[in-house]
Amino acid sequence: MSRDNRASRVTEMVGRYAFRSAAFLFGFAVLQWFAFTGFWLGSQPIIILAFFTILDAIAYPAFALFSLVAVLAQLRPWRFTWHPWAGLLLMVGGAFFIVDALLTGFAK
């Protein structure tokens, strides 16, 4: 019996969405980095920092997990598309920007 190497439409769709959401979050992370390290919102924008900390703490782990699931999903059909891998890479890169932005913002 030959192995079915086709990834299903569902797997491919999950990969594409993982990349799109990661790209959006990466852009969002870079914007936060510029805003908080450049003090665009003043020297102590604690309310806004708290808001973004909560938002990032929810969105980043959730979508990082989503990207990881999208990568793992390709292992079973053994058919690889670049979308979920690029998504995972963007999530890792974005996390560095977020951590630096929030640490700078909360520094006393």
Next chain:
Amino acid sequence: MNQRAMRALARASKLRAHFWASIIAIFSRGLTSFTGTDAYATPTPLARPVPLPDGPLIVVANHSSHADSVALLATLGRTRPVLVVSASDYWEQDSTADWLSRGLVGTFAISRSGDGMEQLRGAADLVRAGVVLVIFAEGTRSTTGEIGDFHTGAFRLAAELGARVLPIAINGTFESLPKGSTFPKHRATNLRHGTAIAVHPDSIDEAVATVRNELIELHKMPIEDLAGFGWQRVRKAAFGWAGLLVVFLWAMGEGIFWPLIAEMPLLLLVVTVGWRWRGAALIAASAAGAALGVLATWWMVKSGFEPPSPLTTPRMFEVAAEQLDANLGGAFWQQMFNGIPVKVYAHEAGAMGLSLAELGTALIARITRIVLVGAGGWLLGNFLARWLRPSLGLVQSVTLALFPIGLWLTIAYWS
């Protein structure tokens, strides 16, 4: 099926119902179930459990969208455990599809090419145990939005088990997410429950015709675009005296002792009022309350009385005093973003013995903040109304659940 497995399935169904209801509340214009088949059918909003008949039950529904399963899960899953019969050739193509369908949707997969009836009998114990089995009797999604011919499997299974068949017409999903589309359009969805019927083994075809005809009739009914439960209640409060009183007292309280910000109730109410003067009245009430609260604290501290200051830290008082001393007018502007409660500034203004005229000048910043935030919410509420109408209750719950974390972060910073 043992009781433990049944309880686990009921829990999973409830979780899926809440998950999908949240998704629907955010991405659609709302979902309303109607029980009763006449023009006066009782509407049940998405946030409330929908009544279902007792006993073994099979739901037969029309099918034109992936959103159909989701809509049924989000409503029926709150009342009883639900499984949706799905096509294994589509939903079990590989491990991802399988995981998604079993975990997120809760499917009972059967093959469309093999002996479907025999596989359907595999769900007999589940139905007897109380699981509501959803079957799309057309066997595939309609590409025209019209209801096609029915397969008889659902009815034969119902006859064998003595289960009743409940027709539910799904209206609106074809318009929002038809077969082949990727992103849902922002439309309202209605689920119209028909009359549950018993199926006799000798009259399968009759039962099929009865249910199909009822579904066709229910499917013709106009789609009603009703606001969510949360929106209706909040809007009612916003237009009553209660709304004005709450925003006024809340803002005044924040200036004296109350630890929650004045903008919380103001934003919640003002987003629902539309382009009505009530929006301006709410903002004015909040601004007046905020100013009075600050003046009250200033006067009390100046007179030697210390009002309680919960959830504040000594550093907040030090920084507020420094800022008031350095730049009286600018201090309240800095308060806009720095997370130090306004009652701390009011307290320090009293302790420093500022005059009423000096405090009045400084208060312009405080009033400006309330007016700006309130007007922003009023404006934004008009633009976002179509999204907020179905989901305001959800937005409100999530905000309230997350607010303590923000408060904790702010206090930790100023500790």
